[in-house]
Amino acid sequence: MYVAAKGGEKAIRNAHALLAKRRRGNENLPSIGLDQIAAQLTLAVDRVMAEGSLYDVELAALAVKQARGDLIEAIFLIRAFRTTLPRFGSAQPLDTARMLVRRRVSATYKDLPGGQLLGPTFDYTHRLLDTSLDSSEIRSTESSSGVAEGAASSVARSVAEIMPRVTDLLGEEGLIEASPADDGGEPFDITRAPVSFPVDRATRLQTLARGDEGYLLALGYSTQRGYARSHPFVGEIRFGDVEVMFEAPELGFEVNLGTVQVTECQMVNQFKGSTEVPPQFTRGYGLVFGQCERKAMSMALVERALRWQELGEEPGAPAQDEEFVLSHCDNVQATGFVEHLKLPHYVDFQAELDLVRRMRSEHETEMKEAAE
Amino acid sequence: MQSPEQKTSDGNASRAARQGAMALLARAETGELDAMLARLAPVPSASDLKPPEVGLVMLRGRTGGDGAPFNLGEATVARAAVRLEGGAAGFAYRLGRDVRAARAAAILDALWQDAGRRAAVEDTLAPVRERLSAEADAVRAETAATKVDFFTLVRGED
Known part of the structure; x- marks a missing residue:
């Protein structure tokens, strides 16, 4: 049985402030925009929508930013959000x-x-790191203008x-x-x-x-x-x-x-x-x-x-x-069940500790008796 | 005088036209909706039949693409319902959470139902229709440029 712990409010507040600071990172760099996440980290956003089970690109981008790129944390945020909204009904099956x-x-x-x-x-990419994507380098292959070779004539x-x-x-x-x-x-x-x-x-x-x-x-x-x-x-x-x-x-x-x-x-x-x-x-x-x-x-x-x-x-x-x-x-x-293991379990563990101590002393007595 | 049959088919045609307009209003951007309302000014004042709100719609798929339905996951939807002063009630449902856009779309839906203003509303919808159509064409052209013709190689072992 899990018995809750109390206290630590100040430490928790400070930890959350530190989390916000670490999320923001180096303040000399611009904060990443949700539009940038939605447009450039599309597949992360898609995964958050899919496993968050909520289609909303902006919310998924926000969740990715808030979760510092931890997609399961982002999915968790989306799942929590969806419980706050009423359901209007069900759509026709997608065709x-x-x-x-x-x-x-x-x-x-x-x-x-x-x-x-x-x-x-x-598919069919060579999986070689493309250093031209580093913004300090020349943006030749990053430019999207080179993409559509023959696209204009393909109508x-x-x-x-x-x-x-x-x-x-x-x-x-x-x-x-x-x-x-x-x-x-x-x-x-x-x-x-x-x-x-x-x-x-x-x-x-x-x-x-x-x-x-x-x-x-x-x-x-x-x-x-x-x-x-x-x-x-x-x-x-x-x-x-x-x-x-x-x-x-x-x-x-x-x-x-x-x-x-x-x-x-x-x-x-x-x-x-x-x-x-x-x-x-x-x-x-x-x-x-x-x-x-x-x-x-x-x-x-x-x-x-x-x-x-x-x-x-x-x-x-x-x-x-x-x-x-x-x-x-x-x-x-x-993740909820696995990660809850790191929350305070002091009372449970105290009970286990007492039990192990008792078993050890019983074991010791048995060994002594057997030796005699 | 119209026969009942004619009335029904007119009703169906009119409903299909309204559905077409609502589909465009659902996909118009906030700026486009504001521009449409500005072009149609003066617009009678609108009162909310119920407050605009954000909710969820459960999206469904079909097993195998064409079989029995299953629940895929939800999407956010903004909806609004308004009544124009001395006019019709208008409704809007749009994917996303933009309730202001939903309310503007509902006002435009109400204006569309006024036979005297329908043509003007349809005119303001034209740029949205053109934008969506151009975007879809661009996607098709980009995608078509990636069309491949695979061929299998005959192995020379016999």
Whole structure:
């Protein structure tokens, strides 16, 4: 049992003032602006929105600044903030087929309709540190003007307005399982009701979508290394802007609230079939706020591994253990419980200390008796 | 006299047009909304039907992109509801937390519903529509410049 401690108010105040001073850093340097964080540390901001489970670029940038770049701390701040606001309702499901695509690649089809669009990617970079990004150096490669070689003349080969998903192409031939049908029911919401296992696929997807990227990356990796092997292919990854449609209660019709950016990953996996189903491909699905490709891929791998029972596969790998995977993927819960260990536990420890002393003295007596 | 069917289809067309205007008002920047109100002056005074406020909307995805819905995460939304003096009620919902922009958008929604002012409101919306369309075109062109044609290499082992 945890017994609270009292006191230390002055020390705590001073520690927080010192934290603010260290956050500000060298005062001869300008304070970093939220617009700079939002525009130049985009992927940090995206991760905070995804795992904070709240889409708001400015708030996520503020959280990154306040947390001194500690993204889990920033995610914690966002989660705390979201609890202060009322909920107006739920939007219509995002239509990723109508995305304004900024990146879209498939590892399964090289000539897919709409094409392979690399977009802003680290893929195929040499991972050599670029000293020209140091602001004291000449800003030749940092300038964005060099980016669009041939972009101006590419209007003719512009990007299609509606891009079919790769899974739709496989689906037309019946080579891949269909997505679970929309029966019109409300999906379970883990932020409104306690979770009890086993859970449905919608609950898993919501939990994974806000889960820790590193944790899901490790679990996804484990499935590739043979723990719940499912032989995955990236059917498609797409990143871009989608419109948010919301039926406003006082209007009685849908309104467009603006756009959000999301990354979608369609993982295509082998399935040998069963007595009821012929051999076909199966799917793992990932959808994440912002440009979070590693997370979307990891989510899709883990999502697929968790479906072992439905697909009649052998259990036994860590990534297949629904309760284990889902109960530990939230980094705010995880950090709260791990980090609380550093708070004063003096009373608990005093009790443990007394117990160990008593056991030692009993042990000593026993040893003496045995020796006699 | 109109038949009921005509009325309904007019109603649907009018609703679609209002939805189109509201979509632009949701994506207009604060400065653009202020400029629109300035161009449309004088604007009757507006009273709040309820105070403008910030809240959350739960965004959803579909399993596999096209299947059963699931909750993805929330987004901040600013909303406002106003009534113009001697005029219509206007509403606005916008992603983000800018309640002042939401209130301006609600006033413009109310003005749009006044048949006598609709054309003028649509005129002021045109620059927003053009900006959004130019931005989307720029994204498409930038993205198209990164289009690759992968080709597979035949291995020379046989």
